[in-house]
Amino acid sequence: MYFLGIDIGSLSCDTVIIDQTSGIVASAVVPTGARNVKAIERSKADAMSLAGLIDEDIAALVSTGYGRRRVAGRSAAVTEISCHARGILHLLPETRLLIDIGGQDSKAIVFDGEGNVANFSMNDKCAAGTGRFLEAMARALEVDIIELAQLDRGARGELTLSSMCTVFAESEVVSLIADGAEVKEIVAGLNRSVANRVQSMVKRIAPDLSCLPVAMSGGVAYNEGVVRSLQTQLDVEIAIPEKPDIVGALGAALVARERALGQGEKRRPTE
Amino acid sequence: MLQQFERTIDALEAKLAAPQGNTPRRRYALEFARLGKRLYDGRHPVAWCGVVAPFDLLNAMGFTSCFVEFVGASLASSGVVDTFLDRAEQDGLVPDMCAYHRAVAGAAALGMMPVPQVLVATSCPCFAGQATMENLARLMERELIFLHVPLEQTPEAVRYLVDQLESMITQITALTGRRLDPDKLARTIERSNRAVAVIEEVFELAAHIPSPSASRELKDFGIAMPLLFGRPEAIELAQVFRDAFAGRIRSGGGNGVTKERVRLLWIQNRIQFREPLVKMLEQELGAVVVVDELNHVTWDPIDPQNPLEGIARRMISNPFNGPIESRISKLQALARRYRVDGAINPCNWGCRQGAGARGLMQTGLAEIGVPVLNLEVDCVDPRSFAEGQLRTRLEAFVEMLEAKSSPWS
Numbered sequence: 125m126y127f128l129g130i131d132i133g134s135l136s137c138d139t140v141i142i143d144q145t146s147g148i149v150a151s152a153v154v155p156t157g158a159r160n161v162k163a164i165e166r167s168k169a170d171a172m173s174l175a176g177l178i179d180e181d182i183a184a185l186v187s188t189g190y191g192r193r194r195v196a197g198r199s200a201a202v203t204e205i206s207c208h209a210r211g212i213l214h215l216l217p218e219t220r221l222l223i224d225i226g227g228q229d230s231k232a233i234v235f236d237g238e239g240n241v242a243n244f245s246m247n248d249k250c251a252a253g254t255g256r257f258l259e260a261m262a263r264a265l266e267v268d269i270i271e272l273a274q275l276d277r278g279a280r281g282e283l284t285l286s287s288m289c290t291v292f293a294e295s296e297v298v299s300l301i302a303d304g305a306e307v308k309e310i311v312a313g314l315n316r317s318v319a320n321r322v323q324s325m326v327k328r329i330a331p332d333l334s335c336l337p338v339a340m341s342g343g344v345a346y347n348e349g350v351v352r353s354l355q356t357q358l359d360v361e362i363a364i365p366e367k368p369d370i371v372g373a374l375g376a377a378l379v380a381r382e383r384a385l386g387q388g389e390k391r392r393p394t395e
Numbered sequence: 396m397l398q399q400f401e402r403t404i405d406a407l408e409a410k411l412a413a414p415q416g417n418t419p420r421r422r423y424a425l426e427f428a429r430l431g432k433r434l435y436d437g438r439h440p441v442a443w444c445g446v447v448a449p450f451d452l453l454n455a456m457g458f459t460s461c462f463v464e465f466v467g468a469s470l471a472s473s474g475v476v477d478t479f480l481d482r483a484e485q486d487g488l489v490p491d492m493c494a495y496h497r498a499v500a501g502a503a504a505l506g507m508m509p510v511p512q513v514l515v516a517t518s519c520p521c522f523a524g525q526a527t528m529e530n531l532a533r534l535m536e537r538e539l540i541f542l543h544v545p546l547e548q549t550p551e552a553v554r555y556l557v558d559q560l561e562s563m564i565t566q567i568t569a570l571t572g573r574r575l576d577p578d579k580l581a582r583t584i585e586r587s588n589r590a591v592a593v594i595e596e597v598f599e600l601a602a603h604i605p606s607p608s609a610s611r612e613l614k615d616f617g618i619a620m621p622l623l624f625g626r627p628e629a630i631e632l633a634q635v636f637r638d639a640f641a642g643r644i645r646s647g648g649g650n651g652v653t654k655e656r657v658r659l660l661w662i663q664n665r666i667q668f669r670e671p672l673v674k675m676l677e678q679e680l681g682a683v684v685v686v687d688e689l690n691h692v693t694w695d696p697i698d699p700q701n702p703l704e705g706i707a708r709r710m711i712s713n714p715f716n717g718p719i720e721s722r723i724s725k726l727q728a729l730a731r732r733y734r735v736d737g738a739i740n741p742c743n744w745g746c747r748q749g750a751g752a753r754g755l756m757q758t759g760l761a762e763i764g765v766p767v768l769n770l771e772v773d774c775v776d777p778r779s780f781a782e783g784q785l786r787t788r789l790e791a792f793v794e795m796l797e798a799k800s801s802p803w804s
Contacts, residue, residue, distance in 0.1 A: 190783050205791035229784070240798040246788055248771045248781075 125183045126175070127384060129376025130164060131204065132156065132191035135227030135255055136343065137163035138373040139171035141182075142381060146214065150175035151370045156227075160191040184384035186376040190228070202379050204372050205244050209235040211375030212339050215365040221336040223322060223354065223362070224371070225344035227255040232326040234336065239375075243329040251290045253321030255344050260290050261314050264297040265307060272311060273347035279312035293317065311349060318344070319353035326358060339363040341371035396466075396507055399473055400431035419636045420612050426628050427619060431469060433459040434509065440571065441509055443531060445517030445524050446618065447544060447710045449560065451625030452702070455583040456564075456573050458513060461622055463527060466508060467498035468615070471667035471775040479505065480776055493745040494775035496527040503534055510535045512571045515563065519544040520715035521748050540566055544710050546717040556707035581699035583625035588696045590624060593633035595692050600640035601685060602733045605655035607643035610677045610684040612636075612650070614665045617689035656681030657796050660730055660765070662688045662740035662756065663749045668777040672785055680793045686733040688714060691725060719752045723759035730765045734803045736796045737766045739789075744773035764802030768792040 131138045137156050141149045152170035156163040187195035188207040212222045222233045230253045231246045262272045287293040338360050345368035407425040410416045433439045442453050442460035453460035470476040479501030502508050516528035532539035545552035601608040623629035661684045676682040693712040697705025714725045743749040757767040773779050
């Protein structure tokens with residue numbers, strides 16, 4: 125008996141399959157592109173193929189992410205807030221605060237030792253502090269998004285970007301290049317800009333981080349510059365799981381398993 | 396606007412006459428469409444006002460009175476607010492300002508607000524409301540009467556406001572020739588008191604577990620009902636809600652829409668345009684808005700023989716007036732009375748009342764175990780409505796509440 129979690133985000137669609145012991149059997153990450161239903165099918169097919177499973181082997185499927193209601197055959201749709209909390213707790217059990225920076229959302233989530241969310245905050249209707257922001261900046265710098273993650277090495281960190289808005293920041297980056305600013309300094313400034321936005325969100329729900337081990341998930345967790353900048357601004361160590369982009373899908377698979385096995389019942393109705 | 400209100404009245408009357416069509420919310424909508432018609436038909440003397448103006452007193456003087464934000468809400472709910480917001484921006488109002496007032500400014504500039512006989516601004520609840528009234532007075536070439544509502548309920552403060560109310564009456568008489576008949580005012584206040592007594596019964600019933608009130612049934616009720624105070628319709632309308640709620644409780648409880656799993660308090664004002672989220676909360680997640688912050692009677696019955704003092708106390712007692720501690724203690728009282736699991740603050744974009752103290756309100760409710768979800772919504776301008784993000788936040792909030800034990804267990 126296997127359990128499947130699908131996290132359909134704006135940039136990637138992630139699938140995780142777990143077994144009855146909650147062990148990860150397979151995972152797949154594919155770009156979402158313009159048609160998220162196609163991405164869901166592809167991501168699921170890739171993971172199923174890797175695991176050597178067929179649909180009948182799957183006891184329950186839980187979807188999460190912004191496209192969670194577009195996943196066919198789901199047992200339930202659960203928000204990425206709950207799923208990320210569950211997923212990271214499975215991978216890094218000490219964690220009590222998760223920073224997730226995905227394509228269009230960034231969020232901070234505080235939870236207890238069972239993965240029950242105690243508080244959360246999310247970015248508002250603005251791409252500042254998200255993967256989209258970094259994508260736009262990589263485009264302005266004419267570098268690959270993977271390459272961008274390394275480019276701040278050796279920077280003195282003296283350059284500050286004044287624009288929070290993604291569109292204006294892109295113009296600012298273009299102006300800085302034209303003015304001869306070093307790329308590593310620009311990238312360090314961008315990283316601080318993202319970190320600054322996210323640290324406000326974290327502090328809003330957790331003013332004191334001294335007793336809250338922090339981890340990070342989402343594709344931006346691969347960007348060591350942003351992680352370093354966040355660590356500096358929050359003055360904490362941030363743990364990163366081996367595959368930070370599958371945390372939401374893993375959480376969804378864990379929820380699927382719990383519900384299928386009759387665990388983790390919701391609180392009774394109030395009447 | 397007149398045609399819009401007339402069409403709404405015709406449609407609602409037809410629905411109310413149909414079998415099973417007589418619902419409290421339709422009766423409510425009908426009464427406020429009728430109020431809208433009276434404001435716009437040119438046959439009634441009109442007073443445009445601030446939110447806490449003494450509407451029953453103005454009714455007793457023969458005015459159809461209304462707070463101007465009603466216009467912003469009506470334009471938003473009828474889906475035509477964009478034109479008026481655009482006009483306000485063209486006239487120089489910044490888009491970061493509260494859209495209730497931007498809509499009013501746009502409506503006035505486009506000739507969609509009748510020129511009133513009287514303009515009565517109130518310092519409570521907000522400065523944007525005062526500025527809007529000042530602009531209307533300039534545009535419509537009318538004198539502005541201003542009531543400064545003191546922040547605390549001391550005998551001196553009440554006297555100070557009573558003096559202003561007396562001056563207001565004198566000023567209105569000088570401006571319009573309309574006099575206040577003390578006997579008529581006493582009868583009006585008696586009707587206000589009777590309406591408020593029935594409203595208290597409605598709120599008592601709504602607090603029942605499970606609540607007989609559906610999430611949208613008492614939307615805007617507490618802020619809008621004072622517009623009818625002193626008129627028989629206020630009593631009749633409150634009775635319709637009371638009888639419906641009592642009937643639902645007698646027949647097994649619940650609001651007939653959903654099985655209540657989570658009880659919510661809605662802070663400040665609702666989203667005025669059509670949106671799917673409150674319905675989603677209720678029907679998909681069983682999360683019911685059982686009380687709104689302004690569905691709260693915060694004053695004692697008013698002595699009909701000495702009405703101005705009671706009216707002054709009522710104005711001062713508004714939850715948005717005075718120190719934030721007072722507002723927080725009122726929110727805590729509501730949370731306890733209705734035994735809510737959580738609260739939602741839309742933090743209306745551009746509104747200092749909604750957003751300025753959100754952290755303090757969140758902390759105050761957290762002290763009694765009630766989590767608050769702060770959204771960032773423009774409650775009037777649908778163009779910046781990020782449905783997907785808001786849906787995720789609301790769903791996650793309900794998931795979080797369901798995983799917690801009730802603050803009242």
